[in-house]
Amino acid sequence: MEAVAQKAVLPASRRQPAGRKSQQRVREILQAGREVFSEKGYARATTAEIAQRLGVSEATVFSYFRGKRELCARVIGDWYDESIAAIEGGLPRDGTVRQQFAFIVRMHLQLMLESGTGICELVLSEGRTRHHDLSEALTEMQRRYTAPLMRVLARGQESGQIRNDLSLRLLRSLVFGPMEHVLWDATLANRRTDIDATADRLVDALWSALQPPNLELAALAQFSQDVGEAVRRLERERAAR
Amino acid sequence: MEAVAQKAVLPASRRQPAGRKSQQRVREILQAGREVFSEKGYARATTAEIAQRLGVSEATVFSYFRGKRELCARVIGDWYDESIAAIEGGLPRDGTVRQQFAFIVRMHLQLMLESGTGICELVLSEGRTRHHDLSEALTEMQRRYTAPLMRVLARGQESGQIRNDLSLRLLRSLVFGPMEHVLWDATLANRRTDIDATADRLVDALWSALQPPNLELAALAQFSQDVGEAVRRLERERAAR
Amino acid sequence: MEAVAQKAVLPASRRQPAGRKSQQRVREILQAGREVFSEKGYARATTAEIAQRLGVSEATVFSYFRGKRELCARVIGDWYDESIAAIEGGLPRDGTVRQQFAFIVRMHLQLMLESGTGICELVLSEGRTRHHDLSEALTEMQRRYTAPLMRVLARGQESGQIRNDLSLRLLRSLVFGPMEHVLWDATLANRRTDIDATADRLVDALWSALQPPNLELAALAQFSQDVGEAVRRLERERAAR
Amino acid sequence: MEAVAQKAVLPASRRQPAGRKSQQRVREILQAGREVFSEKGYARATTAEIAQRLGVSEATVFSYFRGKRELCARVIGDWYDESIAAIEGGLPRDGTVRQQFAFIVRMHLQLMLESGTGICELVLSEGRTRHHDLSEALTEMQRRYTAPLMRVLARGQESGQIRNDLSLRLLRSLVFGPMEHVLWDATLANRRTDIDATADRLVDALWSALQPPNLELAALAQFSQDVGEAVRRLERERAAR
DNA sequence: CATGAATGAGACTTCATTCAT
DNA sequence: AATGAATGAAGTCTCATTCAT
DSSP states (O other), X not given: OXXXXXXXXXXXXXXXXXXXXXXXXXXXXXXXXXXHHHHHHHHHOOHHHHHHXXXXXXXXXXXXXXXXXXXXXXXXXXXXXXXXXXXXXXXXXXXXXXXXXXHHHXXXXXXXXXXXXXXHHHHHHHTTSOOTTSHHHHHHHHHHHHHHHHHHHHHHHHTTSSOSSSOHHHHHHHHHHHHHHHHHHHHHHTOOOOHHHHHHHHHHHHHHHHSOOOHHHHHHHHHHHHHHHHHHHHHHHHHHO | OHHXXXXXHOOOXXXXXXXXXXXXXXXXXXXXXXXXXXXXXXXXXXXXXXXXXXXXXXXXXXXXXXXXHHHHHHHHHHHHHHHHHHHHHHSOTTSOHHHHHHHHHHHHHHHHHHTOHHHHHHHHHHTTOOOTTSHHHHHHHHHHHHHHHHHHHHHHHHTTSSOSSSOHHHHHHHXXXXXXXXXXXXXXXXXXXXXHHHHHHHHHXXXXXXXXXXXXXXXXXXXXXXXXXXXXXXXXXXXXX | OHHHHHHHHOOOOTTOOOSHHHHHHHHHHHHHHHHHHHHHHHHHOOHHHHHHHHTOOHHHHHHHSSOHHHHHHHHHHHHHHHHHHHHHHHSOTTSOHHHHHHHHHHHHHHHHHHTOHHHHHHHHHHTTSOOTTXXXXXXXXXXXXXXXXXXXXXXXXXXXXXXXXXOHHHHHHHHHHHHHHHHXXXXXXXXXXXXXXXXXXXXXXXXHHHSOOOHHHHHHHHHHHHHHHHHHHHHHHHHHO | OHHHHHHHHOOOOTTOOOSHHHHHHHHHHHHHHHHHHHHHHHHHOOHHHHHHHHTOOHHHHHHHSSOXXXXXXXXXXXXXXXXXXXXXXXXXTTSOHHHHHHHHHHHHHHHHHHTOHHHHHHHHHXXXXXXXXXXXXXXXXXXXXXXXXXXXXXXXXXXXXXXXXXXXXXXXXXXHHHHHHHHHHHHHHTOOOOHHHHHHHHHHHHHHHHSOSSHHHHHHHHHHHHHHHHHHHHHXXXXXX
């Protein structure tokens, strides 16, 4: 799985070596990169520091990766790979739609928060940065990352448990949007978050949003709306006199 | 209101002039800055280009703004100021909670999408960048920006139309999260978005998520609430005569 | 006297006004300049601050003085003018060569130290800076400043009280060199200096250096020298065996 | 000795390389710096020109030196190091106080004048500039530079050949003051100076100033001193056989 | 393979100085 | 006379990236 991801993200550096030791080097650099990017964020991280942590020259880093941008993309890509594996591996195959949905939400929060605040910040932040040529790679990663949820949602729509008057794309925003927002809030406040409690509340609230609209309720709402409007119209007419 | 915000964000350069022409210059630079930052994003924008667009030297830019970072903060801050004014100014004072909620959602989408794709991207992107010292200013802007929604949500909770088992903070995430996600999706896809349709769907879905868990009761509660409000309004009218 | 100095130093700014109020302005600017240059030294002083102290715009300063350099030269020039006046005015006309010499030494130290450490530092420091086009003006000021001493020295040489086997120029260095060195030492150490004591010691030591060589002493010295040499020669010869 | 001095003056740039070629580069840059600073003086010299002379980018210069100020400090520091070495190396160990004194005076003039007018000017001028943070380094260099003279003076005071009613500090001013003054005169006049003649005259005049007030007694004291020394030397020789 | 060294580029910054009004 | 505004020029600094060995 990793190999695939790497190919997708990395056209590979011109002189990139391919031996066994090389693989090791790549991993070391990625590790150092993850640390530094996590600690400082993309902009404030320096290739010099990454190299230094390994006791390697900057040039070495650049012989394995095309550049800072790409290295960072790989760091994030690897995180996504691990996360995708965790979600796909842990998803309760036989669970109900709601169970699977809950699992994904909880897992997402867990992965983001337990990888360390740094990585969470990095992924959220870089997810909102246009990297000229690397955006597609990132977008692709995000697509793969959200794929499990998309499948669950599609299944839910088919079985009528999830409203099908909204596109999958919009539903996805409805789910990931709040999660990201909550996570970003958490990194900003640097607040320790109770994952379980937050996950429960989110699942609860989001699940309401995903359910098919209650027709009776809608009718009542419409009725109340109509009455309200009528009253207001009357007021306006009266005022105009 | 603008003045306050500007003071908060900008300690301003030492030699900053203050005359009328100055004000004009500031506006011009902000305009040029908005353009360049929008087109290139923060990182790829250069102070040199901003100056050049105005046919002005970089030194001039730096005599009005402490630096790239601050200029960008002002650009974003101004956008926020305008947006806050638009939302606070347009908010239907006498509308129902749901109407006000709908207004804010629609307005948010409109402001983001009609200010030009660039600004939308910039605001969303910079909102997720830690600028060491400027983050607080930005966070404050965001707080002010979301204040109207917070008030509506609070009002809704009081009147029982909005679930009060979730914190306002979480509710905010529930609302702004999806909106931002949708907007980011849109900028990524560079897709023309039907604001009205999207807004309607979002309002609809989000409103479900905001409802108190027991939907039927909630619907009835809201209905009685609406009728009650209308009646009270009528009475006030009558009393005023 | 001042007018003369000003002419020498200042070819005057193109648009320099000449009215009475102007004279006042010039004096004000010089005053502010003296303060700022004294406090910060030439390099760290800014025209902006000088203007600011007067509540005047920088441009105003530049309409009275060609530039920072020239303003500083004028500040120093004025100090020299005052000092020259003080020395020439106070010099005991009927005093002996030694009395006049002592007066000048003491006065020099006093003027330097009592004008404030800043001015002392400024004068000493700028005296050692090549100002491209202004050096001549400064040099000329220094020439005038040292003129009284030169006259005393010349009188001393004529009357045989001061050795005349050394040029006046060298004698001047012999006198001003130590004084400047002592003063610089004092500014470096920021040490409060006892002017009277220092002056007495300096006068005493310098007076020895100025006196005609004692021939008998010289003969004895030569004799001892010869004996010493002879002894050494013997030693060397013995060692070579 | 050099290493120590360099460490004291230069915390060095973060990315400073350290190989052999590096050492060479450092020397080249110092050389270029010495040239440019000598020719233009500190203020008018530009880092750009220094880099250009070497056909090197400014960034390179800044990767070896923290900045213009520091580079200049090193240039001067190196000159001091060389000079100190020359003086300490050439000082006649067995010479009389007066011989050593004369040697130092002559050497000082020689070093200043034969390193090229530029360096002389630079050293004298920068010695009188407060560089905020670098002054201490310079002051320390000057302390080391004057140390040999201080030792000689102290020895002279002990043996009664030099007046001990004046502090060493004042005596130092008495010696270096005139020398610096003469040298500055020379650079101002851009005059070719006869080093030997000037040195002889200075030594002669200064020696008088250093003598104990009572000249005849002093002369005799010195004579007996000289003879005594010679005799002792002879005895030592004899004992060693 | 690794790396020492160099560097282009751009951000910032500060000022003295100029000029139109 | 005065000044608000602009600016050229240089310093300072930081990095990602390249390349010859």
